[in-house]
Amino acid sequence: MWLINSMPSGMKAFLCFACVLLVTSILIWLLNPVIIPVLVSLVLYVCLLPLHDWLTNLGWRRDMSAMAILLLMMFVVLVPGSLILGAFNEQALVWQSKASAAGQSLNQLLEVISNQLAQWQFHMEVDQLKANILSSFSSDEGGLLNSVSNVIVNISSSLLLVPFITFFLLRDFESLRNKLLNALPNKHYELGWLIYFKVANQTQGYVRAVLIQQSILALVAAIGFWISGFESPVILGVIAGVLGLIPYVGPALGLIPPFYLVLANQPVNYDAMYAAVLVIGIAYLIDNLLVIPLIVARFANLHPLVALLSIIIFGNFFGILGMIAAIPSLAISNIVYRQLLLSFNPKRFRAMIA
Amino acid sequence: MTHSPFWQNLFRPPHKQKQHICDLWLATPIFTGISHRQCRSLVAEMAVRRYQHDEAIFEQGDVGIGTALIIKGSVQICSGNKVLATMEEGDFFGEVALVIEAPRTATAIAHGDVEIVFFLRPQLESLLSQAPRQGAKIMQNLARVMANRLGSTNALLEAMHVNDQPQSGDHHVVN
Numbered sequence: 031m032w033l034i035n036s037m038p039s040g041m042k043a044f045l046c047f048a049c050v051l052l053v054t055s056i057l058i059w060l061l062n063p064v065i066i067p068v069l070v071s072l073v074l075y076v077c078l079l080p081l082h083d084w085l086t087n088l089g090w091r092r093d094m095s096a097m098a099i100l101l102l103m104m105f106v107v108l109v110p111g112s113l114i115l116g117a118f119n120e121q122a123l124v125w126q127s128k129a130s131a132a133g134q135s136l137n138q139l140l141e142v143i144s145n146q147l148a149q150w151q152f153h154m155e156v157d158q159l160k161a162n163i164l165s166s167f168s169s170d171e172g173g174l175l176n177s178v179s180n181v182i183v184n185i186s187s188s189l190l191l192v193p194f195i196t197f198f199l200l201r202d203f204e205s206l207r208n209k210l211l212n213a214l215p216n217k218h219y220e221l222g223w224l225i226y227f228k229v230a231n232q233t234q235g236y237v238r239a240v241l242i243q244q245s246i247l248a249l250v251a252a253i254g255f256w257i258s259g260f261e262s263p264v265i266l267g268v269i270a271g272v273l274g275l276i277p278y279v280g281p282a283l284g285l286i287p288p289f290y291l292v293l294a295n296q297p298v299n300y301d302a303m304y305a306a307v308l309v310i311g312i313a314y315l316i317d318n319l320l321v322i323p324l325i326v327a328r329f330a331n332l333h334p335l336v337a338l339l340s341i342i343i344f345g346n347f348f349g350i351l352g353m354i355a356a357i358p359s360l361a362i363s364n365i366v367y368r369q370l371l372l373s374f375n376p377k378r379f380r381a382m383i384a
Numbered sequence: 385m386t387h388s389p390f391w392q393n394l395f396r397p398p399h400k401q402k403q404h405i406c407d408l409w410l411a412t413p414i415f416t417g418i419s420h421r422q423c424r425s426l427v428a429e430m431a432v433r434r435y436q437h438d439e440a441i442f443e444q445g446d447v448g449i450g451t452a453l454i455i456k457g458s459v460q461i462c463s464g465n466k467v468l469a470t471m472e473e474g475d476f477f478g479e480v481a482l483v484i485e486a487p488r489t490a491t492a493i494a495h496g497d498v499e500i501v502f503f504l505r506p507q508l509e510s511l512l513s514q515a516p517r518q519g520a521k522i523m524q525n526l527a528r529v530m531a532n533r534l535g536s537t538n539a540l541l542e543a544m545h546v547n548d549q550p551q552s553g554d555h556h557v558v559n
Binding site: 083084086087204208212216217219220221223224227369372373 | 429431435439440446447448450502504505506510515
């Protein structure tokens with residue numbers, strides 16, 4: 031205790047932050063088997079909370095309100111959601127069956143590019159590149175389409191858990207939160223509430239804003255693909271919307287499915303590739319010029335390099351889910367650390383307020 | 385060890401004093417005009433915090449997020465070594481933190497064993513979005529309380545000023 035008291039305030043804040051990080055990591059590790067349904071339920075909880083508050087404000091009991099929302103969700107969200115995921119899975123299997131055709135087309139395309147580059151005195155390792163790309167399209171265990179199909183199957187099966195977790199979150203989250211925060215020592219009681227309040231506010235705002243942003247992105251992309259004459263424009267639009275959750279690399283990833291479709295259909299219409307680039311480009315232009323500044327910009331105030339590095343590091347450790355969670359996790363850590371630093375250094379806090 | 389406030393806060397028995405706390409809040413100027421039902425639902429979310437003699441409830445410069453109501457015991461409000469006021473059961477303090485995020489301007493220390501409930505800014509903000517009329521009423525009451533306290537402080541400063549310089553009469557504290 032003497033050692034802690036004699037530490038400089040910055041070190042105390044860092045130690046406290048490290049403890050928070052450790053507890054959070056342990057929680058995530060414990061929740062690993064059910065992490066997808068828990069995350070989906072948390073997103074749903076954030077979206078449904080205003081409706082729940084409205085019902086309870088009308089005089090409904092918390093459990094009745096949560097039950098009504100659960101039933102509504104079953105009929106309005108879950109049934110269509112399962113149908114859409116089923117359609118996705120079927121489409122993924124159809125696309126998978128065209129993998130060899132796509133591979134051959136890609137082979138030809140790379141040959142053309144390689145010859146063109148050779149004329150300009152540039153030489154590329156075509157064989158190595160082909161081997162890498164074709165292995166990712168192949169139908170073995172590690173294949174891209176297989177993993178997409180597996181993810182869809184995993185999400186579908188875990189969807190069964192989502193309504194129940196969401197119900198209990200709506201009914202009990204606040205009392206559980208109160209109990210946890212009330213367990214804090216007297217000295218840190220208000221600080222705990224303050225950090226929770228700031229993180230919850232920012233996270234809820236971010237989740238709602240991002241959902242709106244991705245829906246607009248998916249809609250614009252789907253309309254673009256439909257106008258350009260792509261097959262399954264809705265699915266391509268939704269994939270572009272979901273991949274748009276991954277900052278920086280999302281647009282490039284969003285181009286993979288339409289490119290794949292172009293290559294899988296014989297004869298290959300290379301002009302459709304330009305159309306796909308144009309559609310994704312326009313969708314992201316609208317996203318970056320209109321949607322993000324109006325809806326999302328309030329949230330993560332991070333340096334672009336820090337954001338990019340965090341996406342790469344999180345992606346390396348936790349895959350696509352890590353890439354999606356990188357920016358919000360970093361922004362939340364930023365809030366917690368800054369608040370701890372201010373709280374352990376009252377002079378700095380007073381200076382900031384002044 | 386079982387007498388430590390930490391364990392008492394963690395494993396306190398379900399208290400039967402909600403009605404008492406509700407009555408105490410309704411008697412404060414902050415809750416004037418608030419319905420009993422609304423007050424009960426707010427109190428349901430409040431937790432009783434227990435403090436030992438001489439334990440700091442908050443210290444000058446700490447971050448504050450709510451106002452505290454004394455439900456048992458007394459609390460001394462200090463600045464440095466000077467005791468500014470002694471608060472008793474039913475008194476509330478730290479209401480500025482309900483409105484703005486600012487450091488605490490004084491230290492509050494438990495005098496004897498003390499029980500306190502906090503009304504937190506998130507609760508007020510949630511009330512403002514869910515029951516805007518009741519939330520606005522509390523905000524109006526808070527403005528009154530702070531205006532009254534500002535008035536008293538101005539009067540006190542003016543009295544001190546007059547005592548120091550009896551010949552001057554044109555100086556006023558700007559609000």
